[in-house]
Amino acid sequence: MVSEKMYQLGSKRSTIRELFEYGKKRAQEVGKENVYDFSIGNPTVPSPACVKESIMEILDTVDSSTIHGYTSAQGDLETRAAIATYLNNTYDLNVKADNFYMTCGAAASLCISIKALTETKEDEFVVIAPFFPEYRVFIEAQGATFKMVPADTKAFQINFEALEEAINIHTKAIIINSPNNPSGTIYSEETIKQLASLLDRKSDEYGHAIVLLSDEPYREIAYDDVVVPYVTRYYKNTIVCYSYSKSLSLPGERIGYILVPDEVENSKAVYAAVCGAGRALGYVCAPSLFQKVIAKCVGQTGDIDLYKKNRDLLYENLTAMGYECVKPQGAFYLFMKAMEEDSVAFCEKAKACDLLLVAADDFGCPGYVRISYCVEEDMIRRSFKAFEKLASIYKA
Amino acid sequence: MVSEKMYQLGSKRSTIRELFEYGKKRAQEVGKENVYDFSIGNPTVPSPACVKESIMEILDTVDSSTIHGYTSAQGDLETRAAIATYLNNTYDLNVKADNFYMTCGAAASLCISIKALTETKEDEFVVIAPFFPEYRVFIEAQGATFKMVPADTKAFQINFEALEEAINIHTKAIIINSPNNPSGTIYSEETIKQLASLLDRKSDEYGHAIVLLSDEPYREIAYDDVVVPYVTRYYKNTIVCYSYSKSLSLPGERIGYILVPDEVENSKAVYAAVCGAGRALGYVCAPSLFQKVIAKCVGQTGDIDLYKKNRDLLYENLTAMGYECVKPQGAFYLFMKAMEEDSVAFCEKAKACDLLLVAADDFGCPGYVRISYCVEEDMIRRSFKAFEKLASIYKA
Numbered sequence: 060m061v062s063e064k065m066y067q068l069g070s071k072r073s074t075i076r077e078l079f080e081y082g083k084k085r086a087q088e089v090g091k092e093n094v095y096d097f098s099i100g101n102p103t104v105p106s107p108a109c110v111k112e113s114i115m116e117i118l119d120t121v122d123s124s125t126i127h128g129y130t131s132a133q134g135d136l137e138t139r140a141a142i143a144t145y146l147n148n149t150y151d152l153n154v155k156a157d158n159f160y161m162t163c164g165a166a167a168s169l170c171i172s173i174k175a176l177t178e179t180k181e182d183e184f185v186v187i188a189p190f191f192p193e194y195r196v197f198i199e200a201q202g203a204t205f206k207m208v209p210a211d212t213k214a215f216q217i218n219f220e221a222l223e224e225a226i227n228i229h230t231k232a233i234i235i236n237s238p239n240n241p242s243g244t245i246y247s248e249e250t251i252k253q254l255a256s257l258l259d260r261k262s263d264e265y266g267h268a269i270v271l272l273s274d275e276p277y278r279e280i281a282y283d284d285v286v287v288p289y290v291t292r293y294y295k296n297t298i299v300c301y302s303y304s305k306s307l308s309l310p311g312e313r314i315g316y317i318l319v320p321d322e323v324e325n326s327k328a329v330y331a332a333v334c335g336a337g338r339a340l341g342y343v344c345a346p347s348l349f350q351k352v353i354a355k356c357v358g359q360t361g362d363i364d365l366y367k368k369n370r371d372l373l374y375e376n377l378t379a380m381g382y383e384c385v386k387p388q389g390a391f392y393l394f395m396k397a398m399e400e401d402s403v404a405f406c407e408k409a410k411a412c413d414l415l416l417v418a419a420d421d422f423g424c425p426g427y428v429r430i431s432y433c434v435e436e437d438m439i440r441r442s443f444k445a446f447e448k449l450a451s452i453y454k455a
Numbered sequence: 456m457v458s459e460k461m462y463q464l465g466s467k468r469s470t471i472r473e474l475f476e477y478g479k480k481r482a483q484e485v486g487k488e489n490v491y492d493f494s495i496g497n498p499t500v501p502s503p504a505c506v507k508e509s510i511m512e513i514l515d516t517v518d519s520s521t522i523h524g525y526t527s528a529q530g531d532l533e534t535r536a537a538i539a540t541y542l543n544n545t546y547d548l549n550v551k552a553d554n555f556y557m558t559c560g561a562a563a564s565l566c567i568s569i570k571a572l573t574e575t576k577e578d579e580f581v582v583i584a585p586f587f588p589e590y591r592v593f594i595e596a597q598g599a600t601f602k603m604v605p606a607d608t609k610a611f612q613i614n615f616e617a618l619e620e621a622i623n624i625h626t627k628a629i630i631i632n633s634p635n636n637p638s639g640t641i642y643s644e645e646t647i648k649q650l651a652s653l654l655d656r657k658s659d660e661y662g663h664a665i666v667l668l669s670d671e672p673y674r675e676i677a678y679d680d681v682v683v684p685y686v687t688r689y690y691k692n693t694i695v696c697y698s699y700s701k702s703l704s705l706p707g708e709r710i711g712y713i714l715v716p717d718e719v720e721n722s723k724a725v726y727a728a729v730c731g732a733g734r735a736l737g738y739v740c741a742p743s744l745f746q747k748v749i750a751k752c753v754g755q756t757g758d759i760d761l762y763k764k765n766r767d768l769l770y771e772n773l774t775a776m777g778y779e780c781v782k783p784q785g786a787f788y789l790f791m792k793a794m795e796e797d798s799v800a801f802c803e804k805a806k807a808c809d810l811l812l813v814a815a816d817d818f819g820c821p822g823y824v825r826i827s828y829c830v831e832e833d834m835i836r837r838s839f840k841a842f843e844k845l846a847s848i849y850k851a
Contacts, residue, residue, distance in 0.1 A: 347707025
């Protein structure tokens with residue numbers, strides 16, 4: 060009676076959700092203070108004050124039909140213009156309001172972009188491990204083919220040899236995500252340059268533009284002044300998928316955008332296909348009140364120092380305990396090597412210590428675990444004894 | 456480089472949008488007061504006071520991470536429970552929070568439901584003319600087959616002979632929309648009973664449940680105490696697609712739901728497929744602040760009497776001028792017979808009088824036009840001279 064694929068997708072929870080639900084149940088049994096849940100990436104830093112202030116101001120000064128009415132499918136002109144100005148000033152770009160299509164968040168940005176680009180099911184979207192597991196769902200659901208490039212486990216940049224091998228005549232796009240979920244690394248300028256050069260060469264070789272889909276919800280969450288290169292400046296066929304979920308701590312409000320710069324080959328046609336895909340997937344417009352909030356808060360962020368504090372606390376203590384960790388440069392995830400080859404078994408042992416870690420197998424990187432540190436600092440401190448206990452199992 | 460279908464969808468504006476954009480341009484030339492734009496269905500009645508009050512209260516009493524954080528994919532339990540209680544009390548149903556899946560509005564509700572149900576491209580979704588033109592886009596984009604049943608132009612109920620002919624072994628679902636856009640009619644209890652009996656018989660004949668998708672964004676917009684039957688009470692395999700766009704005048708906020716009652720065959724599997732389809736289309740959760748607003752405002756509406764006033768004003772004056780109109784029982788559309796066979800040509804003549812009416816050809820009902828009366832009363836009054844002028848062309 061129903062689509063078997065949709066049934067499977069809906070009845071099998073993701074590993075992350077599964078663990079998160081377990082954590083809530085376990086907390087009822089042993090007390091919330093005794094469960095150390097590092098499973099989920101829900102921002103804990105509050106939205107900056109401008110969010111609440113903007114909502115109040117809009118409610119007090121704009122009439123109801125304008126606040127809550129349909130915007131154009133592309134989004135409010137004022138919002139798109141504000142974003143363009145901000146990006147031009149910050150990254151020295153040359154984008155215009157008409158290059159933007161407002162969306163219901165990063166997942167929508169990705170699904171719409173993939174749907175817009177997919178011509179046949181032979182079209183391949185290449186993702187680079189470790190990667191956000193929903194990429195596979197989004198690609199396959201839009202009727203395209205998912206292809207994975209194994210991780211560069213030395214520096215968590217890009218394994219270029221494997222990437223070059225993965226690209227062929229069917230390659231439609233490469234999806235990158237930097238700052239990265241789950242590794243916490245940021246692709247360096249050198250990485251981006253090398254990627255651009257490879258894609259230019261391969262586009263020439265196969266006679267069609269290979270698109271770079273840059274999924275950037277963590278762009279502003281970078282530590283120690285590490286620079287996150289603005290990808291459109293290095294590779295012309297770049298489409299940016301953005302969300303305000305993390306920068307403004309608004310994950311539930313579903314607000315983001317797709318940027319199709321003029322430099323993209325046939326950019327007008329690509330933009331039109333984006334509009335068409337949005338329509339086909341049932342996205343009428345991005346939430347209107349929050350479009351207006353974005354126009355007022357563009358460029359602001361929550362207090363990212365709070366995440367940095369958590370990073371330092373965890374990284375220093377876990378490495379001192381003998382854990383091998385990738386030092387996060389951005390996002391709010393710590394990527395740690397499991398103390399045995401089987402990361403799922405390792406996470407099960409962690410779970411027995413009431414330590415909820417996500418095995419990175421679904422992220423295309425077995426042998427590692429993801430620790431989400433958008434949590435209370437106090438929970439991190441309390442969790443150390445559990446981390447000690449877990450490590451001691453392997454020292455015995 | 457892009458999907459040809461998505462490009463076509465994105466570059467060809469709908470007739471309605473085309474006319475709406477023309478209206479804005481024309482207003483700049485001849486003055487806003489001289490253009491009578493009846494093209495678009497954007498609610499003009501303000502949201503009820505509870506919307507603003509609820510937002511203020513939530514901002515003042517709930518912490519930022521809870522207001523703006525991810526909800527579960529199904530939606531906040533509190534919101535779903537509030538909707539269930541309201542519907543049980545109002546329509547004497549027996550639904551629970553777990554029967555609801557919160558969505559980003561009616562278009563999302565429909566796309567998700569269609570995607571959940573579609574197994575192969577042979578699966579047919581039957582729509583009854585006149586119908587909202589995006590139904591065709593939604594059905595075809597989810598990979599199913601669109602099938603239209605011609606209008607019952609006598610009473611604008613259902614042409615049952617034609618519907619019976621349209622149903623076959625491939626029929627997956629029938630989509631109905633009452634109060635109807637564009638006809639303004641409401642399916643009577645007799646119509647719903649006859650429909651239920653036909654679908655029961657056909658489900659038996661073909662050995663599978665034929666689903667009734669009831670698209671109900673106009674449910675509360677009904678005049679003269681006409682009853683809008685609650686369809687799940689008449690046909691067990693009914694899935695309700697709802698939106699708060701019209702009842703609370705929140706079309707831009709993208710908030711609605713899908714209701715899968717327990718009575719639906721394999722309801723747990725259907726609900727799971729709905730969750731899977733939401734995930735596959737990139738819907739992570741419905742906007743979180745407005746989920747909380749709905750929990751507080753469920754059952755309220757904007758001032759529907761304002762629409763009724765407009766209806767009476769238009770209906771009385773246009774019929775007096777010799778126009779043949781279907782008397783609207785609900786929604787905010789007046790369906791009028793064109794004064795010549797070619798409704799597109801008729802609308803062109805109307806446009807020459809600065810009267811923007813939508814030819815119903817795209818609604819599957821050539822020979823008719825849709826007049827959207829969610830407009831300022833004053834514009835209606837000013838438009839009468841243009842309607843007179845238009846009618847006079849045909850009296851000559």
